[in-house]
Amino acid sequence: MGPLLGSGYLLLRDAVSTPRSYLTDSALGLGDAAPRAVPQDALLAVLSPVIDGGLIVKAILLVALWAAGYGAAVLARELLGASIGAQLVAATVALWNPYVTERLAQGHWSLLAGYAALPWVALAAYRIRTDGTAGAWAGVAGCLAAAGLTPTGALLAGITALSLAGRRRLAGVLALLIATSVPWLAATTLSGAASEPSDPAGIAAFAARAEPGLGTLGSLAGLGGIWNSDAVPGSRTTLLALFATVLLLVIVATGVRSVISDGTDRYVRRALVVLAALAILLPALGATPWGMHVLEWLVAHVPGAGLLRDTQKYVALAMPAYALCAAAGCGALARRFSAGQVAAPTDNPPVSKLSPTVTGTVATILISLLALPLLDLAWGVGGAMRPVHYPAGWQQVAGQMAGPGDVAVVPGGMFRKFRYSGKAPVLDPAPRLLPQDVLQTGELPVRGRTVSGEGNRAREVETLLLHGGSAQQLADLGVGWVLLERGTPGPLGESKTALAQLEPMFSDADLTLYRVPGTIQQHEASSTDRTFAIAAHALWVALLIGGPLIATVTRRKRCPAAIRADPTDATGHG
Structure with a gap:
């Protein structure tokens, strides 16, 4: 673990550590995808406001x-x-x-x-x-x-x-x-x-x-x-x-x-x-x-x-x-x-x-x-587990999200190659870095084939963005925000057409955040479900x-x- 003992965060393939994460529906396992990172994500969401999340993972x-x-x-x-x-x-x-x-x-x-x-x-x-x-x-x-x-x-x-x-x-x-x-x-x-x-x-x-x-x-x-x-x-x-x-x-x-x-x-x-x-x-x-x-x-x-x-x-x-x-x-x-x-x-x-x-x-x-x-x-x-440092733009994007709705991300797909993340593909850190639920399809590219995930709504949203859908369609699907991650490979399709209908909220060399106008259809877990999920985590602790x-x-x-x-x-x- 030598390289990781310095400052920075573990970001390597499936490993995503972040300075702070949030107790979203997905962190509790109540999102569209199967709860494969439960109770891990909820634990980090509760502790990271007090102790740096990267330090907890290390x-x-x-x-x-x-x-x-x-x-x-x-x-x-x-x-x-x-x-x-x-x-x-x-x-x-x-x-x-x-x-x-x-x-x-x-x-x-x-x-x-x-x-x-x-x-x-x-x-x-x-x-x-x-x-x-x-x-x-x-x-x-x-x-x-x-x-x-x-x-x-x-x-x-x-x-x-x-x-x-x-x-x-x-x-x-x-x-x-x-x-x-x-x-x-x-x-x-x-x-x-x-x-x-x-x-x-x-x-x-x-x-x-x-x-x-x-x-x-x-x-x-x-x-x-x-x-x-x-x-x-x-x-x-x-x-x-x-x-x-x-x-x-x-x-x-x-x-x-x-x-x-x-x-x-x-x-x-x-x-x-x-x-x-x-x-x-x-x-x-x-x-x-x-x-x-x-x-x-x-x-x-x-x-x-x-x-x-x-x-x-x-x-x-x-x-x-x-x-x-x-x-x-x-x-x-x-x-x-x-x-x-x-x-x-x-x-x-x-x-x-x-x-x-x-x-x-x-x-x-x-x-x-x-x-x-x-x-x-x-x-x-062999040095593969070296720490990375996130650009300041991530923190600014998180600070801008004050309204309702989930987050959709372009390019499509769940894996990224950022300028700061090294040669290996990494799981998109957006779901851990942002205070709103980030829609992910769960699709995994493995050995030249794609294994489907459980995120049906996320898949529908991704298809809509890549085909240049309207802002109203996004709002009807519960999307309140769209994040463009620049400099990483992945399909963009006709997303420019969809993004042109949205309100830019922040932009830098790495990220651009858009707000979806209009009334956002809510797709949140019920308060009862969240209460049960939190109680289950409390029993585990x-x-x-x-x-x-x-x-x-x-x-x-x-x-x-x-x-x-x-x-x-x-x-x-x-």
Whole structure:
């Protein structure tokens, strides 16, 4: 994250951070498009008037990356009694891998928050199996809420928790999952997005992609294979990807036997390994012709199944098991090479019996083998994640919007290439920068094809502008403002004819704002819907903050008693 630590904002492909955002209907998930950024957008809208929005995004991303590595280390310590060296190997597997690299380059910072929560969700599920106290359940709630910054993150965490909790606890975990997902579930219901199927063309467009020498299955097993080749680091476009994947899989395979061996927590460890296998196999099957056919049917007939179209996202579910197996592999190798230590790979003697020098050396070698083939990740994915600075015109445009109506934007499309945003296309920042709802079609250009979105009114408005429609037609569709973003590619059509009928309000080298005259037809969400949506977000915040607090307080109250009961355990694995 080095480049991002300076001033400026993250604006890279799907990542859009802004100085300030607003609690519009779209931020609450009540707009035309599916609520894919809920409750993320509402959280930023509430906090950014107090704390700079760009700083919030950087902080969330930094904490998420730290939490991913530390969570993997804690999971290895709790389930395996791993040494510090082995814990660092687990942290490296969780942090320094193609999945993190490609999702950073794609701009999926909030998805990485869900990814980072997975080892903590696994640990929380393990704890409710071992004691089942209110504090343990509160920990599960907090972990699910942290993962639920986006709907996909909630699904990742929910699948993990449900897989590990056991049959007797399924109902409780499912109830907590629904409670922590209520912002986007409520928004989906209230906005009507639940009744609309997704475009089946998205399945082929977002299918996992094969890397050189690996094929699709091998790419996914190496935690790579994102659909967008432009978000793939250079090292994964050569046979170095094969070398790195073989190294990763060998290190993981070395510890599989130890992870699935008998023990008091063997169910959790074995379930994580099975989950990892399915997280690799199913997306690979989803990239086959018949697999894509099945998924196309699902998204065309089952509302909400569009969350499954980017199947490579779900490879994240393999991370906790990979981290555990790598840590166990480090321990197994250290035992094998420790002086005077002759033990079967499944043995797990106390760390104190192993040579610290050998353990540290093995861990250092494994960490180097994991990191060196993927040096592209260093310094913000090779400098791709550099901060940008928005022109002052954006703030002035936002200050001009004092009247009713939504905002339409030209050129058409959702992605831009500004003079200040770099070479990669970026999601239009207007919806986050402006105080009114910005109409977006949701159409995505992917692999030379266009995947349709859910923004029907936005599509109608865009067509009207590109065909030179009248101001009255715009007003009837609820458009009160039109923003012309200069210097970025995109279709303009006959929009000059439409813009000539509007009232110019502001203009500079980058932006021109027009006001639509006449009476604007309102298309806002009802006050009742907004109240329900805000209440749903409030519940999510309560679980996000309250869950960890209750879990921490409860755990601290129990620890002194545990130490008095078994001082040997307290000085052992802690």
